[in-house]
Amino acid sequence: MKNNQSKSPIEKILNPIQEFMHAETSGGIVLIICTVIALVWANSSFAESYHHLWHTYITFDFGGFVLKHSLHHWINDGLMVIFFFVVGLEIKRELLVGELSSAKKAALPVAGALGGMILPAIIYFSLNAGKEGAAGWGIPMATDIAFVVGIMALLGPKFPFSLKIFILALAIVDDIGAVLVIAIFYTAEISFSALLVGGTILILLIIFNRIGVRSLIVYTITGIALWLAFLESGVHATVAGVLLAFTIPVSSRINTKKFTNETKELLDEFDKSGEHGEDVLTNERRLVLVQSIESNCEKILTPLQRFEHLLHPWVAFFIMPVFALANAGVSIGNNFADALFDPISLGIILGLFIGKQVGIFGFSFLAIKLGIASKPEGVNYTKMYGAGILAGIGFTMSLFIANLAFSAEELLNIAKVGVLTASLIAGIVGFIVVKLGLRKV
Numbered sequence: 001m002k003n004n005q006s007k008s009p010i011e012k013i014l015n016p017i018q019e020f021m022h023a024e025t026s027g028g029i030v031l032i033i034c035t036v037i038a039l040v041w042a043n044s045s046f047a048e049s050y051h052h053l054w055h056t057y058i059t060f061d062f063g064g065f066v067l068k069h070s071l072h073h074w075i076n077d078g079l080m081v082i083f084f085f086v087v088g089l090e091i092k093r094e095l096l097v098g099e100l101s102s103a104k105k106a107a108l109p110v111a112g113a114l115g116g117m118i119l120p121a122i123i124y125f126s127l128n129a130g131k132e133g134a135a136g137w138g139i140p141m142a143t144d145i146a147f148v149v150g151i152m153a154l155l156g157p158k159f160p161f162s163l164k165i166f167i168l169a170l171a172i173v174d175d176i177g178a179v180l181v182i183a184i185f186y187t188a189e190i191s192f193s194a195l196l197v198g199g200t201i202l203i204l205l206i207i208f209n210r211i212g213v214r215s216l217i218v219y220t221i222t223g224i225a226l227w228l229a230f231l232e233s234g235v236h237a238t239v240a241g242v243l244l245a246f247t248i249p250v251s252s253r254i255n256t257k258k259f260t261n262e263t264k265e266l267l268d269e270f271d272k273s274g275e276h277g278e279d280v281l282t283n284e285r286r287l288v289l290v291q292s293i294e295s296n297c298e299k300i301l302t303p304l305q306r307f308e309h310l311l312h313p314w315v316a317f318f319i320m321p322v323f324a325l326a327n328a329g330v331s332i333g334n335n336f337a338d339a340l341f342d343p344i345s346l347g348i349i350l351g352l353f354i355g356k357q358v359g360i361f362g363f364s365f366l367a368i369k370l371g372i373a374s375k376p377e378g379v380n381y382t383k384m385y386g387a388g389i390l391a392g393i394g395f396t397m398s399l400f401i402a403n404l405a406f407s408a409e410e411l412l413n414i415a416k417v418g419v420l421t422a423s424l425i426a427g428i429v430g431f432i433v434v435k436l437g438l439r440k441v
Helices: 009-022 026-042 047-054 071-097 103-128 134-141 145-154 161-185 192-211 216-233 238-245 256-276 284-300 303-327 336-340 343-369 381-390 395-405 409-439
Strands: 057-062 065-070
Touching: 026 047, 026 145, 026 303, 026 395, 047 071, 057 071, 065 071, 071 161, 071 216, 071 238, 071 303, 071 395, 103 134, 103 161, 103 343, 134 161, 134 343, 134 395, 134 409, 145 161, 145 381, 145 395, 145 409, 161 238, 161 381, 161 395, 192 216, 192 238, 216 238, 216 303, 256 284, 303 395, 336 343, 336 409, 343 381, 343 409, 381 409, 395 409
Parallel strands: none
Antiparallel strands: 057 065
C-alpha cells in the first residue's frame, strides 16, 4: 500500500496498461474484441457504414507517382507488410539461434508443420477441385500464433515449456510455408521493371548489412522503397516485409564483455559524481554518464532485436486488431447455413480442424518413431495432440490468404465463415484436450 502511495499519479494510470500490454494473453484478447466488433457491426443496422468505411479510397501523390487504393487495401498491403516484417525477423532469429538453428532442434517442428500444411490443403482441394473455390487451398494451411499463445497462457503455469517451444517453432515453420505459398501461388501479373527495381534495392540492403550499417532509419527508408517496388510489381507486397527482415543485421556493435566492463565503470563514476548534485538535472557529469550508458545499451542490442522490440507492440495492439476489424466482418443472415456447408467453408473447417491436428500429430509421431526427432521433455501424446488442435486456429493468416484467393465478395464471405468457425472450434476443443492432458501424470 505504501509502495502504491509513493507512485506518481501518471504511474498509477500507466502501470496497469503496461502490465496488460506485456501479458501474453493481451494480444489475443484485443484481437477477439475487434473480431466481435467487426461481426456485430457487419450484422447491425449500421452494416452499410462498415463496408463503406473499408472501401473509402485514399490517394497519395508524389510528384506524379500516384498511389490510390481503398482503406482495406492499404491495411492488407500496407500495415500487414509490417506484420510480415516482424514475422520475418522472428524466422531469422529462430534460424540463427532458436529452435530451428540445427537439424536436431528443427526436426520435430518441421515435421509437424509439414503435416499441418499438406493435409489441410489436400482436404480442401479434394472438396473444391474443379470448382470456383479451388484457389482457396492455401487458406487452411495457416496458424494464428497470437491466438495460440493467448490460449497457452490461459492454460496456466502447468503448460510445459517444451511444448510451448514446439508450438512456437512449428508456427514459425508454418509462417515460412505461408510466405512461400503467397509469393509463388498468389502472385498477380508480374511487372518485371518494378521487380528489377525491387531486386536492386534488395541488393543495396544486403550491401548495407555487409558494410556494417546499423541505423534503423536507413533500413526503414530503404525498406519503404522496397515495399513500393513490390507494390507495383505484382508480387504481393507483404513478401517485401519478409525479404527486408532477412537483410537486417544480427550482430551488435560491442560484445557482452566490453559492454559489462564499460557499463560497470560508468556506473561507478556515476555513483562517485553524486556529491555535485543527486539529480541529473543539476549534475551535468551524471547526465553525460547516463547518456553514455544509454548509448552502450543501444550498441549491445542488434538491429534485429531493436526492430522487434520497437514494432511488436504496434503489431499486437494496432496492426492485427485493425486487420481483424477490416476483415472479420462477415454478414450472417438467413444464408448462414448454406455458407457453412458450402464446399469452400467446409474445406476450410475440415482442413483447419481435422487436417491440422491429424497432420501435425501424425507427422510428428512418425518423426519420433523413426528416430528423426525426439518427443519434447515432459510432454505426453495427449498434450501433443491438443497442440495440433490449437494450431487449427487460422484466423489472421487464413483471412489474409482468403483475401488473396478470392476477389468475388460472395466467395470471400463464405471463406470467412469457414475460417471463423474452424478457429472457434479449434480453440475450444484444443483448450479442453490440452487441459485434460495436463492432468495426466
